[in-house]
Structures are given as C-alpha cells and as structure tokens.
Amino acid sequence: MPNKGAPVEMNFSQHISGQFNSDLEAIRSQMMEMGGLVERQVANAIEAITTGDTTPADDIIRREDDVDRMEVAIDRECTQILVRRQPAASDLRMVLAVSRVVRDLERIGDEATKIAVHALEISGSTNSGYCQQSIRYMGAEIGKMISGALNAFARNDVDGALDVVRNDKLVDQQYSAALRELITYMMEDPRSIGQAINILWILRAIERIGDHARNISEQVIYVVSGADVRHSSITEMEERAHKDDLPHSGE
Template sequence: MRISKESHTSHISQRYNEELEDIRSHLLEMGGLVEKQIQDAIQSLIDGDTRLASEVRQRDKQVNRLQLELDEQCTQILARRQPAASDLRLVLAVIRATSDLERMGDEASKIARATLLLAEEGHSPRGYIEARHLGAHVRQMVQDALNAFARFDTSQALAVLREDDNVDLEYRSATRALVTFMMEDPRSISKVMNIMWVLRSLERVGDHASNLAEIVIYLVEGQDVRYTKTEKIEAAISQHTRLGTRTDEDLEG
C-alpha cells in the first residue's frame, strides 16, 4: 500500500502520533547535522582549516549519540506499540536511515582527518578542485535525499538514484587524473593519496545518499528496491502511479 506523510498522524492515540512524528523529526535533525559535517569537512580541506577539521571530528560523537537515541526510540515503539503496516515501515525506515547517516558522518570525519594530515605533510599539489566539485555534488544528493524523506517524495528519491551514476563517473575521472599526475611526479604520491582518500569518502557519501533514497521508496511504496536497477524502479513506480496498482513482481530483478 502506498502511503503519504499524513498516514502516521491518524491514530486514536495522540501520544502514538507524537512518537512516530518524533522519530521522523529526529532523523531529519540527525540528517541536518550530518549534512553540515560533510560541508564543514570539505571546507576544512579546501581552506586548510585545521580548527574546523578538529571540530568535525569532535562532532562525530554527537552523530553517534543521535543514532543511539533514535535506535532506542524505535526499539521502544516496536516493543510497546507493535506497529503494523505503514507504521512498521516508518520505524524500520528510520532504523535503516540512521545507519547510513552515521556512516556518512564517519566519512566526513575521515575527510577532516585528511585535512589534518595534509597540514602536517604540506598541501597536495593537485586534487582540491576535484574534491570541491565532487563534494558539492554529493552534498546536494544528501540534501535531496533528506528532503525526499521529509516529503515522502519518490520522484525526488528517484532523482537521487539517477544522480549517483554521475557521481561515480566524476569520481572515476578525478581518480584517473590524479593517478596520472602521481606517475608523472612520484614525489607527490603521499600528499595526493590523501586527496584520493577524500574522493573515495565523498563517493561513499553518494552511495549512502542513494541508500537513503531507496529507503524513501521502501517507506512510500512498501517495496525493498535494494539491488534493483534504477530504470526498473522508475518504471514500476510510474506504472503504479498511473494505474493505482502494482504487483510484487514489478520491482523484482
């Protein structure tokens, strides 16, 4: 059954409505913090700002704490309310989403660590432009995925999934250019490798943003679309929207 944001605010128990809204709003709060972590980590790299990088690494503990608090909230709802149907999907979606957000926070911390290493070793001669462009790209994916979750918007979730292919292409192009540069100037290898690890972290952030988009589709459509090609997901959702029906086979494969 396809659901909307209002599906979780129609229970007789006002307290139950509030509990479901709490986990959704707290997830978005966690997402906002993670998005800022990514932004600050990239900025610290570009500016060589070790103070900001240290703040990012310190704030990672806050991201971890929010995940634990959300997991506990969800566990309590499962135990006390025994949710079914769309409510159960919301709780499971939040649990899955917190895991991806926490891992994004870890990647932001890795980028901040690279900033600190480069401050010790000296700036890399190449790679900052690539990191800035890829960073802006994946930050937009994260923002769009969180907006899709907030609005129960499968169209925006699909746009995030499509964008992941472009991020992968950008990542591969950037790493090829940096490998070529290191072959031409072996003295730069250590410093440029730090930038390459940053690019790898950013590519992983894009993957986790895609996971969030898949979670939105699961939440709204009730179908687990992991390991399903984007074109097939898009076709099935389009058919469902047009006809108002969908079989389980539509999203298989």
C-alpha cells in the same frame, strides 16, 4: 441508562492512536535533526579540504561522538516502538526506514570525519591541490544529494528521491575521472605518492557519502510505495516506485 463504557473505550483508543502518532513523529524529527548535523559536518569537511582552513576539520572530529549518540538513541526509540506498538503496513515501514536511515547518516558522519582527518594531514603541503576541481564538484553534488534525500523523506517525495539516485551516477563518474587524474600525478612524480594517497581516501569518502545518500533515497521509495528497491537499477526503481499495484499507505 446511557452506556458509559463505549465513550471511555473510544477515548482510550484515540489516546493510544494519538500517542503512537506522536512516537512516529518524534523519531522522524530526531532523524531530521541528525540529518541536519551530518549535512553540516559534510559541508565543513569539504570546506576544510578545499580552503586549507583546518578549523572546520577540528570541529568535525570533536562532534563525531554526537552523531554516534544520536544514532544509538534514535535506533533505541525505533526498537521500543516496534516492541510496544507492533506497527503494521505503512507505520511499520516508517519505523524500519528511520532505523535504516540513521545508520546511513552515522556512516556519512564517519566519512566526513575521515575527510577532516586527511585534511589535517595534508594541511600546508605543496601537493595538497591535487584533484581540487573534482573535490569541489563532488563535494557540491553530495551536499545537494544529502539535502535532497532528507527533503524527499520529510515530504514523502518519490520523484525527489529518484533525482538523488540519478545524481549518484554523476558522482561515481567524477570519482572515476579523479582517480585517473591522481594516478597520472603519482606516475609523473613518485615523491607525491604519500600526499596522493591522502587525496585518494578523501575522494573515496566523498563517493561513499553519495552512496549513503542514495540509500536514504531508497528508503523514501520503500516508505511511500512499499517497494524494496535496494540493489536495483534506476530504471527498476522508477518502474517499481510508480507501479499502481504496489501496496500503499494504510494497507
């Protein structure tokens, strides 16, 4: 008589494997959806501060709770996968990376809200034009960084992730230049200090968004190569991301 047990066991294993893959894809998709929302929040925040139109700022503040809820929900799913599936190797790295990325996305959302709040505070002020060129440049760069980091994660693109890390240096340099410019304004006109402090917090928030985009890119390298490159220089990242003896997917 044919052995009826083996096919049943194989089908069961295939079902479990298929469900696990669905779980992984679900958290990736939810993370990307959250990333899209946060990306729009940042773009709207930069628009609010550079155009003086506070309508986007009001919307950002209203939607902050949506970002927070998404972080909690995705992180809960990650925890459940770790408990139920006990993934190993590349699957474990993916779950851990998603959990870390949503944390950075939530913080990017927080920084976008800070920009929106300060945009409302300086709305209509005669001194609201301080450092506008720097804000536009930095805003454009962090927009590209967030998009680049999310695309790199979606495609497992290490080189794209490294490009984001390199761009973070440019944002840091522009941030330092803008601070010097702002200090000059305050020294020349002490009456401008109140508004200059608002601009200072906006610049700081933009710079921090760049840092979080860099963090997301570091997780791309971790997922693909297995290398934990947090707190590493760009040179160290390049070396470790492409090292042949690092563990690869499936190991």
